[in-house]
Amino acid sequence: MRFNTLLLSLGAITAHPLSANVETITVYGHRSGLIGESISASSGVIGQGEIDSRAMLRSAEMLELIPGMAVTQHSGSGKANQYFIRGFNLDHGTDFATYIDGMPINMRSHGHGQGYTDLNFIIPETIATITYQKGSYHAEQGDFSSAGSAYFHLADNPTHQQLTLSIGEDNYTRAVAMASVAAGQGKVIGAAQWQGYDGPWQDINEDISKKNALLRYVGRAWDGDMSITAMAYDNRWNAADQIPRRAVRQGIITELGSLDKTLGGHSSRYSVSANWQGQRVxxxxxxxxxxxxxFSNFTYFLNDPINGDQFQQYDERVISGAALGYTFSQQTSWPIEHRVGITLRNDNVGEVGLYNTRARQRLSTVREDSIDERSYSAYWHSQITISSKLEANLGLRYDYLEANVQSDNPSNSGDASDDLFSVKANINYLFTPQWAGYFNFAQGFHSNDARGATINLDPITLEATEQVDLLVRSEGGEIGVRYFDEQQFNFSTALWWLELDSELLFVGDAGNTEASDASRRYGLELSAYYWLNERFSVDMEASFTRSRLRNGTKDDRVEGAVPVVASAGVNWHINELWLSSLRFRHIGKRILSADGERRSQPLSVVNGLLSYRQTHWKVDVELLNMFNSQDHDIDYYYSSRLPGEADEGIADIHFHPIEPRTLRLSVSWLF
Incomplete structure (x- = not known):
């Protein structure tokens, strides 16, 4: 069949046991899960083939393969990206959970932002699949998953070994090597990446030096599948932060200019993980x-007219954790498959600090803390097969989080703890072999920065300030349908809603809490994929969202919310050797003020890929921002002060432009 042939070319095949006597083979390929294989109308699996055939400016744009998700940047290439989904400006990941190889990626009580999600440590070629779920409808989804979650699965069986060299404009260079060798009852997989880039900016050289490495053993042990993985990442960069619109209009800088030329940073991540999967355990x-x-500077000379407002955020921590799960069946009139599990996590933050700086030299300390934060979770998920057409899922989850904060100001030190019990349920009904319907409901949550839960005095003004709850409840649901035609067509749509008890949060850029209210979001999502024949396919995705604060006033807009996200693509297998793709992404006008009067301009960009592939060679040509759009990656509305302006500064749009059109060439030797 044409569709199955395409899946096999794009995806990966895995086997997983459902019972002691039955083994199912699941073909993972395109974004939407197969009929009956997903508990949600907005979940699915992305294969390595699709990652490999997508033109990407940054590695984090792998997440844009999730329908309705947008990924942008407002600073240097070494900093975590900005993420948008389901009406959320997730900042750097507050309400979208990410995992890799059993490890959480989101950072609790992070120096820059709660839930900080930096994906720069991932080598895209080492990923086999990305499993995603929007909403928090499964019992295994915990902290940060209110809007959804994504699980990166490392490759156990790479299709080939490779050596890739890439070059591009603005001194873009990248080298990737990946190989595997047999070792006993398994194999050892190794991969390394180095990337350099100067960037298109006129006043700074990004001077990126990114290094990644992976060493992985996969094999059989104790009647199960085992993997042991070590990963390493180190990156240094200079940054072009967002700039005020008036500085461009007055001719002080161009859109690719910078007002503070000493921004940037250094980040590293080293990890070791082990996973074992038996028949049940x-x-x-x-x-x-x-x-x-x-090092960042968003307001320039508003707070300090002499030295400027540059500040340093520092975070140094060790994270450890473990998880244990058990699957068992219950034979009743309705077969039931149960999954129970526990997870433990500890963030030992040796130092998390905020400092006033000038040209990366510390001038004073705003606040400096050490944090010990621990979580304990337990869940129970039951899948009930009522008939060949009807399936129900019920999940129960309990989370307990405790934290100890030791601050340089004893008034802000202390202990905090919180717990939540969550219920998750969904029903799937197969109307016909092609049509399926879903209804999902879930309670979820995100944790807040522990410093916000113990703060008593603003670190700058020393005035009393409001504390945040350590855990914030969310509640939502969706109803959706999916049509699946093995020959040509795949379509899904979902109506969803989500409420948060509070959007009050701790602001890492200021070291204090920022008040907000409870919120409500609801929207419509559409996805359609059409295969005209074995060589030509098109896809379209759109997400429409309404986001409001529940404060009973006219100023009820959620700042940063995105009402519309849309994308479309064309994939053409010209012949057995040539492949091309064209991708369009659109982000609608983002809300920048609570009264809704200030909105950003929309963002539209087109990326293209032309690829030549044979048995041992692959050549990719990427044309990013094909039509040289001058739209903005991100816009904010706040006050800043330039030299010579009034002491109170000027409220203005601050933006970071998307990078100009750029051409990149990659040559890969496959063996």
């Missing part, structure tokens, strides 16, 4: 050593 453990040293 699974176990995992991990240890991560992480550091970030980041």
């Amino acid at each position: 699974s176990a995992s453990a991990y240890l991560i050593d992480y550091k970030l040293d980041l």
